[in-house]
Amino acid sequence: xxxxxxxxxxxxxxxxxxxxxxxxxxxxxxxxxxxxxxxxxxxxxxxxxxxxxxxxxxxxxxxxxxxxxxxxxxxxxxxxxxxxxxxxxxxxxxxxxxxxxxxxxxxxxxxxxxxxxxxxxxxxxxxxxxxxxxxxxxxxxxxxxxxxxxxxxxxxxxxxxxxxxxxxxxxxxxxxxxxxxxxxxxxxxxxxxxxxxxxxxxxxxxxxxxxxxxxxxxxxxxxxxxxxxxxxxxxxxxxxxxxxxxxxxxxxxxxxxxxxxxxxxxxxxxxxxxxxxxxxxxxxxxxxxxxxxxxxxxxxxxxxxxxxxxxxxxxxxxxxxxxxxxxxxxxxxxxxxxxxxxxxxxxxxxxxxxxxxxxxxxxxxxxxxxxxxxxxxxxxxxxxxxxxxxxxxxxxxxxxxxxxxxxxxxxxxxxxxxxxxxxxxx
Amino acid sequence: xxxxxxxxxxxxxxxxxxxxxxxxxxxxxxxxxxxxxxxxxxxxxxxxxxxxxxxxxxxxxxxxxxxxxxxxxxxxxxxxxxxxxxxxxxxxxxxxxxxxxxxxxxxxxxxxxxxxxxxxxxxxxxxxxxxxxxxxxxxxxxxxxxxxxxxxx
Numbered sequence: 061x062x063x064x065x066x067x068x069x070x071x072x073x074x075x076x077x078x079x080x081x082x083x084x085x086x087x088x089x090x091x092x093x094x095x096x097x098x099x100x101x102x103x104x105x106x107x108x109x110x111x112x113x114x115x116x117x118x119x120x121x122x123x124x125x126x127x128x129x130x131x132x133x134x135x136x137x138x139x140x141x142x143x144x145x146x147x148x149x150x151x152x153x154x155x156x157x158x159x160x161x162x163x164x165x166x167x168x169x170x171x172x173x174x175x176x177x178x179x180x181x182x183x184x185x186x187x188x189x190x191x192x193x194x195x196x197x198x199x200x201x202x203x204x205x206x207x208x209x210x211x212x213x214x215x216x217x218x219x220x221x222x223x224x225x226x227x228x229x230x231x232x233x234x235x236x237x238x239x240x241x242x243x244x245x246x247x248x249x250x251x252x253x254x255x256x257x258x259x260x261x262x263x264x265x266x267x268x269x270x271x272x273x274x275x276x277x278x279x280x281x282x283x284x285x286x287x288x289x290x291x292x293x294x295x296x297x298x299x300x301x302x303x304x305x306x307x308x309x310x311x312x313x314x315x316x317x318x319x320x321x322x323x324x325x326x327x328x329x330x331x332x333x334x335x336x337x338x339x340x341x342x343x344x345x346x347x348x349x350x351x352x353x354x355x356x357x358x359x360x361x362x363x364x365x366x367x368x369x370x371x372x373x374x375x376x377x378x379x380x381x382x383x384x385x386x387x388x389x390x391x392x393x394x395x396x397x398x399x400x401x402x403x404x405x406x407x408x409x410x411x412x413x414x415x416x417x418x419x420x421x422x423x424x425x426x427x428x429x430x431x432x433x434x435x436x437x438x439x440x441x442x443x444x445x446x447x448x449x450x451x452x453x454x455x456x457x458x459x460x461x462x463x464x465x466x467x468x469x470x471x472x473x474x475x476x477x478x479x480x481x482x483x484x485x486x
Numbered sequence: 487x488x489x490x491x492x493x494x495x496x497x498x499x500x501x502x503x504x505x506x507x508x509x510x511x512x513x514x515x516x517x518x519x520x521x522x523x524x525x526x527x528x529x530x531x532x533x534x535x536x537x538x539x540x541x542x543x544x545x546x547x548x549x550x551x552x553x554x555x556x557x558x559x560x561x562x563x564x565x566x567x568x569x570x571x572x573x574x575x576x577x578x579x580x581x582x583x584x585x586x587x588x589x590x591x592x593x594x595x596x597x598x599x600x601x602x603x604x605x606x607x608x609x610x611x612x613x614x615x616x617x618x619x620x621x622x623x624x625x626x627x628x629x630x631x632x633x634x635x636x637x638x639x
Binding site for chain 1: 489493497510515523536575580581599600627630631
C-alpha cells in the first residue's frame with residue numbers, strides 16, 4: 061500500500077465513513093452463493109470423471125486399433141504364407157493334379173504315386189495344367205512327366221462325352237485362376253476386376269510363370285508391400301493444434317497452434333530421419349510453484365498464484381520415424397526424438413489471490429533464447445497415400461520436458477495432433 | 487461476519503447492491519476453491535480483502551466495454567462548504583454517492599483513497615497510464631463534491 065499522505069479533507073472523510081459500515085445480511089445472497097458452490101462441486105466432479113473417462117477411452121481405442129490391425133495383418137501374412145506353400149507345392153514335379161474333394165474344395169495334397177486310383181477322378185484344369193507346364197520350364201528335368209500328364213489330361217477331357225464335366229472344368233479353372241490372381245493382388249495390390257479374368261484357354265503363360273515365383277521371393281515378414289516404392293526424400297507441410305501446460309499434464313489453457321515444414325530422409329524402407337521447423341503459439345497456465353523467473357523477480361510481494369503464458373516460438377524437432385504396420389495404401393508409424401525451442405516472443409500475465417502493491421502484472425519481451433533438445437517427442441501416426449507421390453498424415457504427439465524453457469523456466473508439456481501433406485521428391 | 491466486511495468493500499466498487507453481492511460471491515468462490523493456498527499463520531482478513539479487491543478489479547475489466555460514462559461535469563458546482571453536512575451523512579448515503587461515479591473514476595478513487603495504492607500501482611492494476619489514474623482521481627473527487635453540493639447543501 062502507498063505510504064503517501066492523503067491530507068485532502070474529502071479523502072479523510074470518505075476513509076473514515078467507509079469504516080462505519082453497518083450492512084444488513086441478506087439470506088438470498090448466501091443462497092445464491094450456496095447454489096454456485098453446489099454447481100461448482102458438481103462441475104468439478106463431472107470434469108474429473110470426463111477427463112478420466114476420456115483418457116481411458118482414448119487409450120482403449122488406441123490399443124484396440126493397434127490390436128485389430130496387428131491381428132488383421134498377421135492373418136494376412138499367415139494366409140499368404142499358406143498360399144505360397146501351396147504354390148510351391150504346385151511347382152513340385154512330384155505333385156499330381158489337383159483334386160476335388162466331395163465338399164467341392166481343392167485337395168492340395170499331391171500323391172506321389174501317379175497310379176493312385178483317385179487320379180482317375182481328378183479334374184485337371186487348364187489353369188493348373190498351364191501352371192504346371194509353366195513351372196516345368198524352370199524344372200526341365202521333370203518336364204516330360206508333366207507334359208505327359210497334361211496330354212493325358214487334355215485327352216481325357218477332350219474326349220469327354222460329358223458336357224457337365226466341361227462346365228465344371230471351366231468353373232474350376234476359373235476358380236483356380238482367381239485363387240492365383242488373389243495371391244497376386246495380395247502381393248502387388250494391383251487393381252482386380254472381373255475383366256482381368258482370362259478364360260481358361262487364354263491364360264497368359266508368360267505372366268503366370270513370372271508372378272508366382274517372383275512374388276514369393278518378394279514377400280517378406282517385414283510387412284513391406286512391394287506395391288509402393290519407398291521414397292528417399294519427402295517434404296511435408298504440417299499444422300495442427302497445440303495444447304500445452306506447465307509442471308504436469310493438467311490445467312490446460314486455450315489451445316495454441318503449430319504450423320511448419322518437415323524434411324524426411326528414408327534410411328531404410330521402414331526407418332526415416334525427420335527434421336522440421338515449426339512456428340508455434342504456446343499458451344499455458346502455471347501455478348506459482350511451476351513458474352520460476354530469474355531469481356529476485358518475485359522479491360517484492362511474493363509469487364503469483366497463477367501465470368498465464370503466451371509464447372511464440374520455433375519448434376525444431378529431430379526424430380526417427382518407424383513404419384510399424386503396412387496396409388494396402390496406408391501405414392501406421394511411430395516416431396521418437398527431440399525438440400529444440402527458439403523463443404521468439406514471451407508474454408506472461410500474473411494473477412494474485414491477494415494483490416499487494418508493487419507486484420508485477422505482466423512481463424513481455426522478444427527474448428530469442430534457445431533451448432536445445434529441451435523436450436522429448438513421441439508420436440503415433442497414420443499415413444494414407446493420396447497419390448503415388450503425395451500422402452496425408454495424422455499424427456498425435458506429446459512433448460515431454462527434459463529441460464526448463466523460457467524466461468519463466470517452466471517444464472513445458474505439449475500435446476496435439478499434426479495433420480500434414482507430404483510430397484515424395486524422389 | 488465476513489459478509490458485511492466483504493459487502494463494505496464490494497459496495498464501493500459496484501453500481502448497485504445486487505452487483506456488489508455478485509462480486510462478493512465471486513470473491514467467496516475464489517476463497518473456497520483456493521482455501522488450501524491460505525497460510526493459517528497469517529491473518530485471514532487481509533487475505534480476504536485482497537481477494538475481494540482483486541475480484542472487484544477483475545469485474546471492472548470485464549465490464550469496461552459495457553459501461554457507459556455518466557457525465558457529471560455538467561453539474562453546477564457550488565463552493566464546497568459546511569463540513570457538518572458531510573459528517574451528518576450516513577454510510578448508505580456515502581456509498582450511494584460513490585456508486586454514482588463512473589466505474590473508471592470510482593475504481594481509481596477506491597484504490598487510491600480507501601485502499602491506499604499509489605497511482606503507479608493503480609495504473610498497472612487497471613492497465614491505464616499513471617496520468618489517467620491521477621486525472622480520474624481528480625475528476626472523481628470533483629464529481630463527489632458536486633454530488634454533495636447538489637443533494638445535501
